[in-house]
Amino acid sequence: MVSYDIIVIGSGAAGLYCAHQLNKEGYKVVVVEADQRIGGRTRQDVDFTQWPIELGGEMIHGGDTLYYQLAKENNWGIFEVFSMELFSQNSKNTFFYLGRERKLISQDQVDDDMSMLFKALGSMKEDTQGMTQEQIGEMNLLELLVKKGVPYRVLGLADAVYSKTWGTNLDRIGIREAIREDEKPQAILKNYKIQQSSKALVDFLANGLEIKTNWRAKSVDYRDGGGVSVRSYNGKTITAKAAVVTVPLTILKENDINFVPALPQRKLDAINVIGMDAGMKIIAKFNKKFWRQDCQLVLCGDSPVPQIWMDGPPLRPLDKQKPAEFVVTGFITGDQAKSIASLSPAAQIKAFLNQLDSMFGNSQDWTPATNCFISHIVYDWCKNPFVRGAYSFPSIIPSSFKYKESPNQILSEFVDKKIFFAGEATATQYELSTINGALQTGLRAYHEIKENLPLTSIRDSKL
Ligand SMILES: Cc1cc2nc3c(=O)[nH]c(=O)nc-3n(C[C@H](O)[C@H](O)[C@H](O)COP(=O)(O)OP(=O)(O)OC[C@H]3O[C@@H](n4cnc5c(N)ncnc54)[C@H](O)[C@@H]3O)c2cc1C
Structure with a gap:
């Protein structure tokens, strides 16, 4: 049986970027993908x-x-x-619609209620000063807007502008995590498209990689000292020194993959708390x-x-x-x-x-x-049987979640230097839920592997 240095589970932006970097470095990598095509949530x-x-x-x-940067360097036609900047000259192509009033509104027609809403969306941190971290963790965005006195007539717009961008509803966005996201370096705001589509990214990253499609991981066994063995739903097994898990959060939530031994409790708690x-x-x-x-x-x-x-x-x-x-x-x-x-x-x-x-x-x-x-x-x-949703969002943190780190931080932690994690929901330094965030997590997992399992040491070891 061929043994690899690293098995990457999932061929979305995170998995492909991680595999691309490892492959360039000289690691023997295989990517396994449940679907018959690669690219995950780009399609x-x-x-x-x-x-x-x-x-x-x-x-x-x-x-x-x-x-x-990748799109620019490779001339994909950006x-x-x-x-998405509210109240900005850069946003002159962005309009608002109030459905109940049948009103289409341009940036220069924004009324006082809307101004109040946009200011409230931009001042969550100031508006929660004096509250404990636990109180902020449990508070949702609808509560905060109502508490601030944002008029009812624009709450639907708040949902469309903010929570629908995050892929959920106002009352599911947790304030503590939303503030954390807003403070990340790339809190949007210019948007670009690629003439050749995001397939250009996928093709570029997949070039030269060994990828097994229709290969759905069923279990990841990292028991013995020797490495990792990944088994598919079709009964095939691949072994390696380590695996990188990049599947969507829903797949982890719904226990499609059986980890042996079970993942640490703190990681299971994190998977449970983050929403998608x-x-x-x-x-x-x-x-x-x-x-x-x-x-x-x-x-x-x-x-x-x-x-x-x-x-x-x-x-x-x-x-x-x-x-x-x-x-x-x-x-x-x-x-x-x-x-x-x-x-x-x-x-x-x-x-x-x-x-x-x-x-x-x-x-x-x-x-x-x-x-x-x-x-x-x-x-x-x-x-989509291997995705089952949109993407992760800044979630409410119940008081029962006792860890000081964010759930996404905990989800990103590697286990026993054998199971590494990437994918949009594990983004900590960069934004959650985006292609760029996913790429950054693939890069992070690559660095973690390079640092903890340097090529020289794994080639010399009997692992
Ligand atoms: C409708 C929609 C619009 C979006 N718009 C944007 C946008 O405009 N800009 C932006 O930046 N982001 C956008 N996103 C988000 C972005 O697409 C994702 O955040 C990103 O593509 C996720 O990449 P990933 O590698 O983390 O996960 P994925 O791309 O989901 O990759 C994970 C892979 O794991 C595979 N898999 C699942 N189970 C198994 C298993 N058991 N064994 C093996 N493989 C398995 C899946 O099939 C999938 O291919 C959008 C998402 C959606 C759904």
Whole structure:
């Protein structure tokens, strides 16, 4: 049986980046992936439009990131899109929609209630001064906003702007962890896309790696002094000196992988506390741009689809021989994703088109979205058997969670210098829940392995 230095479990951004670095360093690495394809939560549909449509991770959040750097160095065709900065000149392409009032609002029309909301979202740290860490840990964002007196009419917008970006609901965002995230170096805010899509990243990282697809890890045995043995659901076994676990949090929560011996209790407690909610995209294609020229992103309170963004020409160079195509992506997470997912396919697209008609209809055309609609696709990440959700979010920390470190920090810790952890939910220095955060965790696991299992020592040892 071939034995490896390192087995990487999962072929998302974290696993591939870790394996890519280890391989470059000379380690004998194998990546095992449960799915028949690689890339994890980055995935494309290449037939829907003239450019590849991202069904999962889409934007590079921030120019000062490892992901941006890789895209730039390798000429993947980066272009800037909307910004998520509230109240900023950089955000002139970002609009807000108050669903109950049927009001589409540009940055320069933001009213006093909205200003109060945006200030409250930016002042969580000051607003919790005087509270104990335990009290802040247990407090959720809805409670804080209500306590601050943020008017009810804009709470739906708070959900769309903040918690839906985090992939969950207002009352599931924990304040202590949200403050921790806001203080990280890349708290967004410029966004970029890649003309070639995030597949360029996956192809680049996978190049030269040994990858086994349809290879779903069932157990990781690190009992004996000799190393690690990973067994698949099909009864195959691979051995190595160490393994890097990069599977989504849901997979750990639902015990798809049996660790022998069991993982330390503090890690099990961390896995239990961190949240990961539902997430889906509904992507519709139109034959006309029926929205304002300058509109690229709309954050929609009290609406079935909380975030929508536009794509197509002039952002995309298209074949002039073919008819122009315009795309609107609806990004839906948390309980709203569960609600939309429960509808029939016909009702899902109807709900989306109705919302777009309400937002952009006028006396010349009350139903522009319905009238210009060509076709659509839906991708529900809860239905992906090896992901089962969107991504992790800053969670509420119950008082029963007695550790001083954040749960994500605990999740990231390696065990016995044999089981290393990476993946977006283990991001501690960089942002959770993003492709860049995942890449950074892959880099961290690589450094941990290099430091604790240097190539020279593992090659010399009888392990
Ligand atoms: C709808 C959506 C939109 C998003 N938008 C953005 C965005 O615009 N920008 C951004 O930066 N991020 C975005 N994200 C988040 C980003 O895609 C993820 O944070 C990132 O891709 C996660 O990478 P990862 O390596 O941690 O995990 P994953 O990519 O999930 O990789 C883990 C891999 O483990 C595999 N696996 C599971 N179980 C097993 C097993 N038992 N054995 C072997 N393999 C297994 C899975 O199949 C998967 O391939 C989005 C995510 C979603 C769902």
